Each structure stands twice: as C-alpha cells, then as structure tokens.
Amino acid sequence: MSFEPRILGFLCNWCSYAGADLAGVSRIQYPPNMRVIRVMCSGRVDPQFIFEALQQGLDGVYVMGCHIGDCHYLEGNHEAIKKFNMVIKFLSIVNLENRVRLDWVSASEGVRFSELVSEFIQDIKNIGPSPLRRDCPDKRLMEKLKAIERAAASDRIRALVGRERKITEQENVYGEKVSQEIYDELLNTAIHDEYIRSRILILLEKEPKSVKDIAAEIEIDPNKVLENILVLKGRAQVDMSEIVDITPIYVRT
Amino acid sequence: MSKKSDENPRIGVFICHCGSNIGGLIDCKKLAEYSGTLPEVVYSEDNVYTCSETGLNAIKKAIKDYNLNRVVVASCTPRTHEPLFRECIAEVGLNEYLFNFVNIRDQCTWVHMKDAEGAYKKARDLVKMGAARAAKLEPLDKVSVQIQPVALIIGGGVAGMSAALNLNNQGYETHLIEKEDQLGGRLTSLHTLFPSNIDASELLANFVNKIQLAKNLTIYISAKLRKIDGFVGNYSVEIDKAGEIIKLMVGIIIVAVGASLFIPKHMLGYDGKKRITQQELEVILKNNDLNTNNIVMIQCVGARNEERSYCSSVCCMTALKNAIFISNKNPGAHITILFRDLYTPGTKYEAMYRKARELGILFIRYTEKKELKVEENEVRVFNEYLGEEIIVPYDLLVLSTPLIANEDNKALARLLKVPLESNDFFLEAHVKLRPNDFATDGIFIGGAAKWPVDITEAITQGYAAASRASTILSHDVIEVEGTTSYLPEWNKNLCSGCEVCIKVCPYKAIIKNEHDEIEIIQALCKGCGVCGATCSKQAIEIKHFTNEQILSEIYACGGRDVY
Ligand code: FES
Numbered sequence: 062m063s064f065e066p067r068i069l070g071f072l073c074n075w076c077s078y079a080g081a082d083l084a085g086v087s088r089i090q091y092p093p094n095m096r097v098i099r100v101m102c103s104g105r106v107d108p109q110f111i112f113e114a115l116q117q118g119l120d121g122v123y124v125m126g127c128h129i130g131d132c133h134y135l136e137g138n139h140e141a142i143k144k145f146n147m148v149i150k151f152l153s154i155v156n157l158e159n160r161v162r163l164d165w166v167s168a169s170e171g172v173r174f175s176e177l178v179s180e181f182i183q184d185i186k187n188i189g190p191s192p193l194r195r196d197c198p199d200k201r202l203m204e205k206l207k208a209i210e211r212a213a214a215s216d217r218i219r220a221l222v223g224r225e226r227k228i229t230e231q232e233n234v235y236g237e238k239v240s241q242e243i244y245d246e247l248l249n250t251a252i253h254d255e256y257i258r259s260r261i262l263i264l265l266e267k268e269p270k271s272v273k274d275i276a277a278e279i280e281i282d283p284n285k286v287l288e289n290i291l292v293l294k295g296r297a298q299v300d301m302s303e304i305v306d307i308t309p310i311y312v313r314t
Numbered sequence: 315m316s317k318k319s320d321e322n323p324r325i326g327v328f329i330c331h332c333g334s335n336i337g338g339l340i341d342c343k344k345l346a347e348y349s350g351t352l353p354e355v356v357y358s359e360d361n362v363y364t365c366s367e368t369g370l371n372a373i374k375k376a377i378k379d380y381n382l383n384r385v386v387v388a389s390c391t392p393r394t395h396e397p398l399f400r401e402c403i404a405e406v407g408l409n410e411y412l413f414n415f416v417n418i419r420d421q422c423t424w425v426h427m428k429d430a431e432g433a434y435k436k437a438r439d440l441v442k443m444g445a446a447r448a449a450k451l452e453p454l455d456k457v458s459v460q461i462q463p464v465a466l467i468i469g470g471g472v473a474g475m476s477a478a479l480n481l482n483n484q485g486y487e488t489h490l491i492e493k494e495d496q497l498g499g500r501l502t503s504l505h506t507l508f509p510s511n512i513d514a515s516e517l518l519a520n521f522v523n524k525i526q527l528a529k530n531l532t533i534y535i536s537a538k539l540r541k542i543d544g545f546v547g548n549y550s551v552e553i554d555k556a557g558e559i560i561k562l563m564v565g566i567i568i569v570a571v572g573a574s575l576f577i578p579k580h581m582l583g584y585d586g587k588k589r590i591t592q593q594e595l596e597v598i599l600k601n602n603d604l605n606t607n608n609i610v611m612i613q614c615v616g617a618r619n620e621e622r623s624y625c626s627s628v629c630c631m632t633a634l635k636n637a638i639f640i641s642n643k644n645p646g647a648h649i650t651i652l653f654r655d656l657y658t659p660g661t662k663y664e665a666m667y668r669k670a671r672e673l674g675i676l677f678i679r680y681t682e683k684k685e686l687k688v689e690e691n692e693v694r695v696f697n698e699y700l701g702e703e704i705i706v707p708y709d710l711l712v713l714s715t716p717l718i719a720n721e722d723n724k725a726l727a728r729l730l731k732v733p734l735e736s737n738d739f740f741l742e743a744h745v746k747l748r749p750n751d752f753a754t755d756g757i758f759i760g761g762a763a764k765w766p767v768d769i770t771e772a773i774t775q776g777y778a779a780a781s782r783a784s785t786i787l788s789h790d791v792i793e794v795e796g797t798t799s800y801l802p803e804w805n806k807n808l809c810s811g812c813e814v815c816i817k818v819c820p821y822k823a824i825i826k827n828e829h830d831e832i833e834i835i836q837a838l839c840k841g842c843g844v845c846g847a848t849c850s851k852q853a854i855e856i857k858h859f860t861n862e863q864i865l866s867e868i869y870a871c872g873g874r875d876v877y
Contacts, residue, residue: 065432069871074393075753076733082391085420086745093432096439096871097421099392100859101797104818105843107852110864117872133731133754134842135820144847168753169735175425195872216810219850223814 066120066185068095070178071110073103073137076127076167083171091175094182095123102126103163104137108148111161112210115152116203118195121160121185123178128165138165143225147218150252151209155202159188208263212255221251257281258289262298265313269302272311323449326357326382327441328373330364330389332419337362339423340434345388348438352445356380364389370402377406384448388416388441394747409453411796411858416444439871446870450863456793457836461547462565463487463787465780468539468726471499472769473761474570475521476776477783482531484780486787489562490525491537491553493722497522499572500762505596507769508635509662515600517769534560542567542729545840546756546786546794566756566783569740570776571726573717573762576616582713583688589711592632599639606709607646610693611637612686613653617716619682624737626716626766630657633714634666641673650676650706652686652695678704717766732757739765750779755794758782797858798839799846801832808853815845815854 072078078099084091100106103126114122124145126138145163152158162181166174192199193206212218225248228239260279264270272290276283290311293299302312327349331337342360349358357380361369364387376382385403389395392415400410418437426433465481467474470492482488496502498521504514525531534555541552549567553560575593578584586594592611598604611633617626630653637649651670656677658667671677680686684696692707719738727734732752735741740763743753750758760779761772786792801809809832816824816832823838824845834845834854843856852861 067871069868075731079393079733079753082393082417082420085391085422085424088424088427090425090427093422093426093429093436096436096443097417098443098864098867098871099417100843100864101856102842102844105847105856105859107847107861107864109852109861110868113865114868114872117868119872130728131731131733134840134844135731137820137842137844140818140844140848168733169741214852216812216850219848219852220812220814223812223818223848223850227817 064190066094066182068121069114069119070095070097070123071100071106072097073126074099074101075133077125079168080166080170080174084175087171089171089175091179092182095178102134102137103141108144108213111148116206118191118193120191123181124163125166128167143222147222151213155205208259211259215255217251218255258293269310269312271308323354323384324382325355325384325445325448326376327355327386328364329360331362336419336423339430340437349441354449355445365395373402374406384412386414386444386448388418391417391420394744411454412451414444414448416440443867443870446866447863450866454796454857456796458791459547459794460791461789462563464564465566466564467568469570469572470497471572472501473772473776476773477568477570477780479524480777480780482528484784488531491534493538495536503593505599508631509666566786568758568779569763570761571720571763573766574720576715576718578615578713578715592712592714595636595712608707608709609649610706610708611651611712613714615713615715628766628768629714631663634670637675638670652678652680750782797841798836799854799856800834802855805853808851810851812850814848814850818844818848
C-alpha cells in the first residue's frame with residue numbers, strides 16, 4: 062500500500078535549516094511530504110512537541126540539528142540526544158519509536174538533507190500510515206500516548222534527563238561518576254513507573270475505580286497497580302473515595 | 315515583553331510569486347485566497363515581488379487600511395529576507411516581532427519542481443502553520459549592546475592585511491593575528507603577480523611598510539586564537555602567541571585565514587626536484603635558479619576530481635604567468651602546458667593566454683578518461699583530436715595543484731561557531747546577499763578562506779569584509795535580537811528550584827539570585843532554548859519561540875484537511 066505520509070520536521074536555524082535552504086538554492090529535488098518548523102537549536106525541541114505531533118496523527122517526526130561539535134550554542138545537540146533517547150524509550154512502549162528520527166545536517170549539506178528526508182519519507186511509507194491518523198485514530202493507542210506525554214512531562218523524568226549529562230559525564234563531590242548503564246537503568250525504571258502512574262491517573266480522571274478494574278484496563282498485575290496507587294496517594298494525586306463491599310475505590314484528587 | 319498582549323490578532327498574509335520562482339510552479343492567487351480563510355486572517359494578497367518597493371508599500375497600506383497587527387509573508391527564506399520585512403512593518407509602527415516568515419521558495423517550490431500539486435499542498439500547510447504561529451506572536455524589545463570599537467583579524471595574508479589597514483585607516487583599534495612567523499601568507503612564496511607582473515615581494519614590502527607605520531594596529535605573529543566568548547560588539551578573545559596568552563575585547567572578527575597548497579604526494583612522479591609544484595617553480599624563479607629549456611606543466615593535478623570537485627581558479631593563470639615569464643627571459647625555451655580546460659576569465663587574463671600563444675607556448679588538451687603517463691624524461695598524453703598518444707619530453711615537470719582548505723579550519727570554525735562548506739572552506743551567510751558575512755553577527759569573512767582567489771580578489775574581499783565590519787564598529791550601540799529565554803512573572807510559582815536549567819545552560823546565563831529565585835541574565839542568554847525544553851516544570855519561556863507558538867504550528871500542521 063502506498064500513501065503520502067505527513068511528516069513534521071524541526072530544523073535548527075544554524076545548520077539544518079540552512080542545509081535545507083541550500084538544497085533549494087542547488088535545486089536538489091525531494092518529495093514534498095515534510096513540513097518544517099524552524100527552531101533556534103535542536104536542543105529547543107521539547108519532548109512534548111514530538112508527542113503532540115504524533116497525537117495529531119502525523120506519520121513521522123524528524124528532528125535535525127548541527128553535527129556534534131558544531132552546534133551554534135556549543136552543546137544544544139548533546140541535550141537534544143538525551144531528550145530524544147528518552148522519547149524513543151517511551152515510544153517503544155507503544156511501538157511508535159520508528160516514526161521519529163534525529164539526524165545532523167550541516168549548512169553545506171544540501172544533498173545530505175534531501176537524501177535523509179527522502180529516506181525517512183520512504184521508511185515511513187514502508188511502515189504505513191500512523192495508527193493515530195485523524196480519520197480513524199486508534200483510541201486505545203491515543204490514550205496510551207497521552208499517558209506517555211504526561212509521564213514524560215513529570216518532574217521525575219524531566220529532571221532526570223536534564224541532569225543526565227551532569228550525572229554520567231561529570232564526577233560528583235566524591236569523585237564518582239555514574240556509568241551510562243546505571244543511568245539507563247534508572248531512567249528505564251522511572252519511565253516504566255511514571256507511564257503506569259499516568260495511565261492510572263488518566264483512568265481515574267474519567268471515573269473512580271478499584272484497583273482490580275484499573276489492572277484489567279491497563280493490563281498489568283493488580284499488585285503493581287496497588288503499589289503505584291500508594292505512591293500517587295503519597296503525592297496527593299489520588300485518594301480513596303469509598304469502599305464498596307470490601308473493595309476500596311480510588312479517585313483523582 | 316512584560317505582559318501578554320490582549321488585543322485580538324488581525325493577520326495580513328502576503329504571498330510572493332518571486333517572479334516565476336514561486337508563481338511559476340504554484341497558484342499564488344489561489345494560495346492568497348486560501349490564506350484569507352484562515353482563522354484571524356483579515357487580509358491577504360499576492361505580489362509579484364513582496365520584497366520590492368511596491369510589495370513593501372502594499373504591506374504598509376494594508377496594515378493601515380485593515381488595522382493589521384500581525385503580518386505573514388510567504389516567500390524565499392527568513393535567513394535572507396526576514397530583516398527587510400521586519401523593518402517594513404516597524405516603519406508603520408508595528409513591533410517588528412509581530413512578523414512571521416513562511417518559506418515557500420527555498421524549501422518548497424525550488425525543491426519540488428516536478429510536483430506542482432505536492433508543492434502547493436505543502437505551501438498551503440506552511441502558510442496555515444505560519445498564520446497560526448503569527449496569531450500567537452508577542453511584541454518584543456530589542457536589546458541594546460555597546461560596541462567595542464576594536465577589530466580582530468585572523469590571518470596576516472593579503473586579505474587580512476588589506477582588511478586590517480582599511481579598518482585601521484578608519485580609526486579603529488585593530489589587532490591582526492598570523493599563525494606563521496611572518497606576515498604575507500601566500501604572498502611570501504610567490505614570485506611575480508598576474509596580470510600586472512609586479513614582484514610579489516614588492517607588494518608585500520608595501521603592505522608591511524604601511525602596517526609598521528600604522529598607529530593602533532597590533533600584529534601578533536606565531537599566534538593563534540585560543541578561546542572566544544561573548545557576542546557582537548563584545549567578543550572576549552584569548553590569543554596564544556607562542557605560549558604567551560593575550561586577552562582582548564573586540565567588537566568584530568574577520569576571518570581571513572587564506573588557503574593552503576595541495577602537495578601532490580604520490581602523484582605523477584612528484585619528487586620536489588625534477589617534478590615539482592608551481593609554488594616550487596616560483597621559488598626557483600625568485601632565486602633565478604632555472605637552468606633548463608624543456609618544461610612541461612600539467613594543470614588540474616588533484617583538482618576537479620571526485621575528491622576535490624572544485625576549480626581552484628588561480629592555477630591556469632599561475633601557469634600562464636610562469637610560462638610567459640620563462641619564455642620572455644629565454645626565448646629558446648620549450649614550454650608545453652597540458653590542460654583539461656583552460657579558464658582565463660575577463661579581459662586581462664584572456665589577453666595573457668593570447669600572449670602565451672604568440673610566444674609559442676604549446677597547449678595540449680588531455681582528458682580525465684585517459685590517464686597521463688609520466689616517465690622519467692617524457693609525458694605520454696592521449697590527445698582526443700588526433701586520437702593518438704603524444705610524447706612530450708621534459709627536463710622539468712611542473713604540476714599545477716589546487717589551493718585547499720587549511721587543516722586547522724575545522725578547529726577555528728568550531729571555536730567561532732561558524733560553518734564550513736563541503737571542502738572545509740568557510741561558508742558565508744549567503745553567496746549573493748551576504749557574501750562577506752557569517753550568519754553570526756559580528757563575524758566576517760574575506761579572501762581564500764572562502765574559496766581559492768587570486769591576489770587581486772583577496773585584496774578586494776579584504777576591503778569588503780572591512781567595510782561590512784565597519785557597519786558595526788561605527789556605532790556606539792547597536793540593537794540585537796531580543797529573543798532570549800526568561801522566567802515569566804506568571805510562571806514563577808511553577809519553578810520548583812530544581813536547577814536543571816542552570817546545569818544545561820551553556821552560557822552560565824542562569825543563576826539563583828539572592829532571593830533564592832531562578833534568574834536569567836538577559837545579556838548572557840543567546841536564546842538557544844535548551845533551558846525551556848529541559849525545565850522540569852516547563853516554566854521557562856523562550857521569547858519568540860514559546861511553547862504556545864510552536865504548539866500552534868504543530869496543531870495547524872496536524873489539521874485534517876490535507877491529503
Ligand atoms: S544550533 Fe543546530 S543543533 Fe544547536
């Protein structure tokens with residue numbers, strides 16, 4: 062099946078946007094499926110932008126910046142990588158990770174720009190239309206993606222990703238560095254936890270529910286749900302509203 | 315920006331045909347009509363050239379007639395034309411940040427020439443996104459910065475010396491750094507100069523003399539740029555002069571580092587003795603050491619091939635110059651030039667070619683397809699016209715090799731945060747509109763740092779860069795972009811004090827102040843936006859690239875009515 066993908070690109074002003082302009086000046090032709098939003102630096106791309114774009118039913122999102130070492134703002138693209146890795150981890154939960162991509166294009170790489178864009182368009186064509194396309198979005202998937210967006214916006218995730226370079230690249234006061242593996246483990250756990258918590262919160266926002274019902278809806282072990290409900294209670298995000306028979310019912314506060 | 319503006323957006327959209335560049339592929343009239351149907355758009359029109367006097371007047375008139383408070387122009391690229399349109403709306407009293415550019419030429423009609431329908435749909439989406447963003451734009455103030463009336467020129471070759479003398483003559487304190495242990499750059503290795511035939515050493519002496527007489531012009535030889543910080547008007551730099559560190563505050567920087575000569579190692583029997591480069595020949599001529607009658611020159615050695623696809627532009631003339639010189643001196647000499655194509659542009663250079671022919675210098679064309687065979691005393695060249703191999707004997711074989719980018723260009727480009735092109739020469743902001751600027755304010759370029767140029771052109775470009783630089787140096791204060799990040803009053807209560815913003819800011823522009831509050835120092839912030847994308851509470855806003863503005867573009871792009 063062939064279809065015309067709709068792709069959104071975030072291009073940094075100094076390299077990739079200039080590279081895209083150069084493709085134009087050199088009249089290098091590529092398919093017209095990508096719409097571009099200009100940002101000053103790839104590091105400006107808030108993970109939220111990517112999740113929102115996917116919820117809009119766009120088939121792919123491309124983030125482009127300067128080559129490593131060339132970022133106009135020194136290290137903005139290093140930060141972009143960290144954010145992007147987090148986005149990928151989250152999207153893997155719902156198999157959308159291959160709909161987003163991060164690449165570097167310099168101001169002189171008009172050819173590379175057009176090749177990368179063409180390639181991405183082709184890859185997206187091969188994967189097929191987004192399951193969230195506007196005409197018939199997969200509602201369950203949409204709910205999961207909403208939970209992902211919320212989880213990614215949590216303090217815990219944002220602060221962890223914001224500190225990643227500091228944690229893994231610099232020593233702390235005791236002269237220790239956290240290895241990338243340990244950091245990844247930390248991040249994976251945080252992603253997993255926060256995702257489940259967001260899903261619980263979203264469910265409870267619709268109506269009060271029991272642990273069992275929640276577990277059935279998000280298809281995980283009730284014990285795990287309870288564990289997370291307790292954390293959310295501790296954060297004052299949920300509360301017990303009543304007990305029906307012997308089952309406690311929780312509400313969003 | 316102190317508060318969100320509360321007046322309702324009234325947007326005007328202007329679609330530029332750019333002659334036939336845009337209008338030749340897509341229906342601009344239809345696009346303008348479509349624009350008129352977009353939310354908050356109260357006026358739209360198409361113009362043959364929106365950037366022309368007529369186009370600009372049309373914008374101004376529409377602002378008045380329709381009481382517009384936001385303007386969108388869909389046209390070439392903001393990288394060249396945004397300043398013009400901003401200025402235009404400012405002239406009739408609109409804040410210049412209430413302008414939004416939509417790129418439908420460089421990134422649309424020029425790259426989808428075979429898909430007019432696809433290009434139209436894309437242009438339509440982009441205009442829709444642009445109008446959505448325009449509706450969310452906020453007026454901003456520009457930031458005033460003081461200008462240090464001091465110039466730094468990197469590179470003491472012809473271009474650098476010309477620029478330095480020019481700026482110094484205009485009265486600016488000027489600093490010139492040269493990495494070698496003497497001034498002159500490529501001039502030091504040349505014998506005579508085309509087309510005037512004056513001695514290179516004479517021109518060099520002339521320059522050096524003027525430089526020595528100049529007041530307020532400091533030269534640092536064996537020196538390199540080590541560190542740079544700051545922004546236009548206020549660059550603080552550190553120079554490493556053979557181990558000694560010198561700190562300066564300068565207002566502008568000119569990159570005039572020139573180029574290097576390609577050495578044809580392992581090519582065509584090059585040995586630096588019997589088979590040499592043109593540069594080595596110049597040294598022989600300079601020392602009056604030439605004692606041979608049979609000379610063969612080969613053009614385009616290591617140039618215009620897959621690895622180096624460009625024409626070095628000076629080698630044909632160098633070969634002609636040297637051949638003519640030798641032949642004038644020794645009419646009995648046999649000189650043959652093997653060439654692929656001969657480039658002798660302009661009136662003077664073509665005249666030199668004619669002169670060379672008159673002198674009996676032989677020109678034989680070779681092709682890339684049939685390799686030249688260099689033997690101990692002869693070159694075998696396949697000639698397409700004759701369809702057979704010609705044997706040309708030689709005593710001295712001279713290889714014309716191209717100028718290539720300096721090895722340390724990469725390091726310098728990274729220090730300055732300016733781009734290189736694919737051959738590692740420096741890349742200007744725009745080949746026609748800003749040929750001697752970098753996209754970064756206050757940094758300029760001239761000479762062979764950009765691509766191979768001859769001495770005449772290097773001087774011209776040195777002056778050009780100097781004159782561009784003086785458009786900044788001549789001001790005490792200039793206004794720069796106000797698009798920094800900040801923590802809005804209404805978001806202060808969101809801040810949890812986690813300090814990740816402080817950690818990710820590359821410019822140390824974010825601090826915790828005496829009230830224990832996050833404070834962003836506007837003068838240090840360059841507006842990259844990383845803090846905003848990182849802030850754990852999304853409390854930090856990036857002016858002119860706010861979350862709201864970017865999200866509005868995303869939502870407009872996601873609209874269902876396309877494809
Ligand atoms: S400016 Fe291009 S990635 Fe930072």
